Amino acid sequence: MISNILLLLAIGMALYVFEIFPFNPGGPIVPPEQHGVSRNGEDTTNPEELPDFLQEGVTRTKTYDEHMTRGNLLVQNGYNALAVAEFEAAADQAPTNPSPLIAIGKIHLDSGDTIKAKLSFEEALKLSPSNLEATIYLGKTLIQDREVAEAKILFDGISVHNQLSKFYQAMTHAYVGDHEGAKTAFRESINIGGDQNITAGAQNFLSAYDEFDANQGGPAVHLYTLLARSYDQVGEYEMAIPLLFEVIREKKDYRDAWIILGHSYLSTQKYQDAVEALEEARKLDPQKPETLFFLGLGYFGLEDYEQAAAFLELAKSNGFQPQVQVDQKLAEIYLILEDYEAATDKYEEVLSLNSQEINYFIKPMWVYIEKLNQPEKAVTLANLALQTHPDQAMSYNLLGWAKIATGDLVEAKQDLEKAASLDPELDAVYLNFGTLYQRRGDNQTALAFYKKAYELGGGNSISTAAADMYNKLIGNSDQFDYSSLKVDLLSQ
Numbered sequence: 001m002i003s004n005i006l007l008l009l010a011i012g013m014a015l016y017v018f019e020i021f022p023f024n025p026g027g028p029i030v031p032p033e034q035h036g037v038s039r040n041g042e043d044t045t046n047p048e049e050l051p052d053f054l055q056e057g058v059t060r061t062k063t064y065d066e067h068m069t070r071g072n073l074l075v076q077n078g079y080n081a082l083a084v085a086e087f088e089a090a091a092d093q094a095p096t097n098p099s100p101l102i103a104i105g106k107i108h109l110d111s112g113d114t115i116k117a118k119l120s121f122e123e124a125l126k127l128s129p130s131n132l133e134a135t136i137y138l139g140k141t142l143i144q145d146r147e148v149a150e151a152k153i154l155f156d157g158i159s160v161h162n163q164l165s166k167f168y169q170a171m172t173h174a175y176v177g178d179h180e181g182a183k184t185a186f187r188e189s190i191n192i193g194g195d196q197n198i199t200a201g202a203q204n205f206l207s208a209y210d211e212f213d214a215n216q217g218g219p220a221v222h223l224y225t226l227l228a229r230s231y232d233q234v235g236e237y238e239m240a241i242p243l244l245f246e247v248i249r250e251k252k253d254y255r256d257a258w259i260i261l262g263h264s265y266l267s268t269q270k271y272q273d274a275v276e277a278l279e280e281a282r283k284l285d286p287q288k289p290e291t292l293f294f295l296g297l298g299y300f301g302l303e304d305y306e307q308a309a310a311f312l313e314l315a316k317s318n319g320f321q322p323q324v325q326v327d328q329k330l331a332e333i334y335l336i337l338e339d340y341e342a343a344t345d346k347y348e349e350v351l352s353l354n355s356q357e358i359n360y361f362i363k364p365m366w367v368y369i370e371k372l373n374q375p376e377k378a379v380t381l382a383n384l385a386l387q388t389h390p391d392q393a394m395s396y397n398l399l400g401w402a403k404i405a406t407g408d409l410v411e412a413k414q415d416l417e418k419a420a421s422l423d424p425e426l427d428a429v430y431l432n433f434g435t436l437y438q439r440r441g442d443n444q445t446a447l448a449f450y451k452k453a454y455e456l457g458g459g460n461s462i463s464t465a466a467a468d469m470y471n472k473l474i475g476n477s478d479q480f481d482y483s484s485l486k487v488d489l490l491s492q
Helices: 002-012 064-076 080-093 099-110 114-127 132-144 148-156 163-175 179-192 196-214 220-233 237-250 255-267 271-284 289-301 305-317 323-336 340-353 358-371 375-388 393-406 409-422 427-439 443-457 461-475
Strands: none
Touching: 064 080, 064 099, 080 099, 099 114, 099 132, 114 132, 132 148, 132 163, 132 237, 148 163, 163 179, 163 196, 163 220, 163 237, 179 196, 196 220, 220 237, 220 255, 237 255, 255 271, 255 289, 271 289, 289 305, 289 323, 305 323, 323 340, 323 358, 340 358, 340 375, 358 375, 358 393, 375 393, 393 409, 393 427, 409 427, 427 443, 427 461, 443 461
């Protein structure tokens, strides 16, 4: 949450007083066939379904440190239920150590289960009453439950000189109306320093107060809206929403309050509430591009893709900035709607606006190769990627991938070899090598490459695709134990 503040603030500087940050619910849609794009780990309770790199030590007795290490690895890969089991096992082995309970609480808090999160942090504090991490996270849990007054008491009781706790203390003071106390605490948080993201968040609130003072005060609803904007921008949506209710109750025609409320609902995936709030904002100002953009995202969250596309196109025509975010979302929508020509048009518009991010090339290439059977256009995009990113292994990998699709296996092999020489650990290269050798009819080498891609992928989309290709090829091959296959892969 806090780690994203600087990025959000940088984007927000380009918007008007009450403008808020673009929101991307759910992130990009990543087909499993895509090369070089990671997928979100999925929760599971069956250890046998884990990738090999997480299988080690599933059955044998592990030490406390091993349980903690494995639990953290499972969290990183999205296997939260199994991670909780590991942390619980660690807690059994070290019943006086609060760390496993804090780790469990964080999982529950991230998943929105504030009841279990609160219990975990309270248990940790019973073991270690002065534990700062457990105290801060318990305060965050109370805020998530909108128990801000209780959170304020908790943060006020922290005597340790800590930037994050001071930042949360300041936010709770602002929420209950102690604005002088809030300003003092925000300044103390900045003075303590240590994390530039927290510093930026504290400065955000101080700027809101300065903006209010520069306008010689004004009605309280103006200050509440400014503070709600700051809560929204630093990701504390459960503090923003109640403040905005108070604003709207007093001034129902406050357009910007409706917009911020809609964005906060979007950010908490309450898409129907978001759409209703943003429709109120649209009644007050039908042409405002930010309202139209957020409405498009709201309908996207509701899976009403036709409406989503209509509002996003309208936001674009009304001048929403940054335009690249509109085109990215439109490309995703047209891909879902299987309008592949429209999708590639939007992807190429994205590239015309920003070709500095090499991963922007992947989806349109995938559509050209897998959906439109136009590999020559994929080659054109790959050459553009190489032109704009001449020293990156991924550029040569994309070019090799495209040339495989055209049937130019000789040049494809050269490009993939170049990619591997630049980055021997790039998993997508070996997946494409596997495809190349399978096309050449050399199944043994193809299987070896798929195995290497799987191992390097570590559970991402490349690993998944490599396992799928490996298993399909095994099904079409003589039964042969490739697990001990020893070949000089890049000399074939």
